Amino acid sequence: DIQMTQSPSTLSASVGDRVTITCRASQSISTWLAWYQQKPGKAPKLLIYDASSLESGVPSRFTGSGSGTEFTLTISSLQPDDFATYCCQQYNSYSWTFGQGTKVEIK
Amino acid sequence: EVQLVESGGDLVQPGGSLRLSCAASGFTFSTYGMNWVRQTPGKGLEWVSYISSRSSTIYYADSVKGRFTISRDNAKNSLYLQMSSLRAEDTAVYFCARDRGVRVGGILFDYWGQGTLVTVSS
Numbered sequence: 001d002i003q004m005t006q007s008p009s010t011l012s013a014s015v016g017d018r019v020t021i022t023c024r025a026s027q028s029i030s031t032w033l034a035w036y037q038q039k040p041g042k043a044p045k046l047l048i049y050d051a052s053s054l055e056s057g058v059p060s061r062f063t064g065s066g067s068g069t070e071f072t073l074t075i076s077s078l079q080p081d082d083f084a085t086y087c088c089q090q091y092n093s094y095s096w097t098f099g100q101g102t103k104v105e106i107k
Numbered sequence: 108e109v110q111l112v113e114s115g116g117d118l119v120q121p122g123g124s125l126r127l128s129c130a131a132s133g134f135t136f137s138t139y140g141m142n143w144v145r146q147t148p149g150k151g152l153e154w155v156s157y158i159s160s161r162s163s164t165i166y167y168a169d170s171v172k173g174r175f176t177i178s179r180d181n182a183k184n185s186l187y188l189q190m191s192s193l194r195a196e197d198t199a200v201y202f203c204a205r206d207r208g209v210r211v212g213g214i215l216f217d218y219w220g221q222g223t224l225v226t227v228s229s
Contacts (some may be wrong), residue, residue: 043221
């Protein structure tokens with residue numbers, strides 16, 4: 001199975017900061033990568049798919065990039081609503097694995 | 108508006124059984140593959156099982172193979188997960204999630220329910 005590793009596990013930032021989260025795959029997944037946002041007690045929300053395509057309705061301050069084994073999610077200017085946990089997921093092959101998550105908290 | 112509502116979570120003893128349900132609305136349920144995904148504080152999100160739109164293709168994670176059974180009733184817009192021989196490590200919030208269907212062999216979860224809690228403990 002493909003392992004997904006995110007860094008950092010926790011990130012402290014302020015409103016207005018530029019934030020970058022990294023996700024690495026244990027083998028190449030082309031651009032079959034998604035990013036999700038999750039808030040406590042809520043369902044994950046799809047933000048980015050195909051590594052860099054923005055899901056409809058998601059603010060343009062979210063951007064995704066990368067291919068192969070290394071990917072990044074960038075929030076250009078952190079807003080109060082963005083404090084949450086972010087998780088990557090590969091959909092290249094079974095068993096469609098997730099990263100362990102990155103919690104973005106208020107500095 | 109797409110809605111997925113899970114139910115059936117409960118406290119169950121090790122070795123016991125439980126059936127989860129997911130009621131779907133706001134889209135043509137019979138044309139989408141569906142999944143169960145679980146989440147624990149320690150292990151994060153873990154895909155559990157997939158069923159294709161007409162139930163012709165089914166996949167399970169190795170951790171639940173032989174113990175869990177996924178099914179669906181397209182006439183009732185409902186997805187199910189029959190869980191048996193439950194273990195402490197099956198304790199989790201279980202989400203129902205739709206597959207966008209972007210590619211054969213790839214599962215992209217585009218809509219999720221709110222989840223239902225399964226606790227396995229004596």
